[in-house]
Amino acid sequence: MLTIAPVCAPEAPIARVNPVAKLGAVVALSTTALIASDWLTPLLLLAALLLVLPFTGIRPGPLVRRLRLLWFAAGTVVIVNAVFAAEQTGRLLFSLGPVEISTGALLDATAIGLRVCVAATAGVLVFATTDPTDLADALTQQLKAPARFTIGALAALRLLPILAAEWRQITTARRARGLEGGANPLRRLRLFTSTMFTLLVGAIRRAGRLAAAMDARGFDSEIPRTHAREQRMHPADWAVVAAALAVCAAAVALSLAQGTFTAL
Template sequence: MIPYQPIAAPHAALARRNPVAKVAAALVVSVALIATVDPVAPAVAIGFELAVVPLFGVRYTELARRAWPLLLSALGILCTLVLFAAERTGSLLWLVGPVEITTGVLATALGMALRVIAVALPGVLVFATTDPTDLTDALIQNVKASPRFAIGALAAFRLVPLLGLEWRMLTLARRARGVDAGRNPLARLRLFGSTGFALLVGAIRRGTRLATAMDARGFDSGTPRTSARRQRFTAADAALILGAVALAGGALAVSVALGTFRPLVG
């Protein structure tokens, strides 16, 4: 297995908090921001999230390197909604050929794109600053999760980086056998699909072998397990969750105060 290590400075104030507290804080922010589709609340949340990045001991360059797929997804959502939205309410801003860009469409598209970033960014910070073994220990000790589930999730999480290496090996092996798409986009698409299917089959086989090996070592015995490393939930961890509640509530309050709040339901 390829080891996974967090990128945060270990002495950072929020990086050394209990993993369960960090996950709970991220969930609080994410769930609260799902309640609205306006762009103001997620924009305020993103501002606060970026402001506390140094407290996690993460450099902004490292955060950008990890979050670039998220930014790309948000940009894709923005472009797709602007171009193909069914309802185009509000005043007309631009007319580009057959596409009418109105204030309502732009607000909705911007709100969705910002919400994707605001909801996912806390998760990126949590997993960039948390050791998977510490998270597993905290789930077992503080949340009373099943050791079978928690340790199985840990094993799967540590195997995820192996998928990238496996993809490169499959690509090089096919190229060595003369299977190359060249500059043909359709051939590239077919080759991508077949390589992805081969990667999926290999991942399923590896997961089956791993599950059998874990059961053979007594992970399904039902015997109570002990923990070598104690994960304590302190007042500072509770303060982190309360801070997340205040952040989420503040972002929604600003949206309501400015009159831009648009509930997802209703």
């Protein structure tokens, strides 16, 4: 079942960190991984993220379920970039007709895939250890984000599990009526498109009702808002940001020392 609730133990060290501090750490790691075009820098950053796992309190099962599609996408990126590289450099590893893969193209493709893995893993770790309401409170209090936008985004996030449940209801109802794609890919695609359109129509109607209800309750008011739960940046939160910056600097320094670092 799709859920936006944190899947970590509430007493885990990372779970108690201010959401803005965790976002800052993710931005630092992801930016460093995206700027560096070599393979060693994102590999070191990914290793650092794996070392943090024991402090997140996340159970292995939910983490694997949240990461499997993202890591599969990263693997697909590696394969596509290795096969369709503009230039095959280095030693030839694989050749089958017009398809060729060389060491240089594979290394460059691996670097791209590792950057995707760093950004995806860091993002999943943050959202899996953060309550959405705490995140919205921190954004409005620490980053002074507009309350209208933040609360609207929080309400949209709260609707995701409902949309997932509706998708299952629609597919189950159509299966009960004999509407299945079977082995025909075109029929499966047509059925998927129809189901997606039905879900989209229902989501737009629900969003309109939700917006009207929120306006009726004063969410659109320009009056300064108060907060039921205060979010503050403590020394431990600043330490997390500093640790992320230190890890980024160390990864770049090690890559420079090995002579592999190149920037986009």
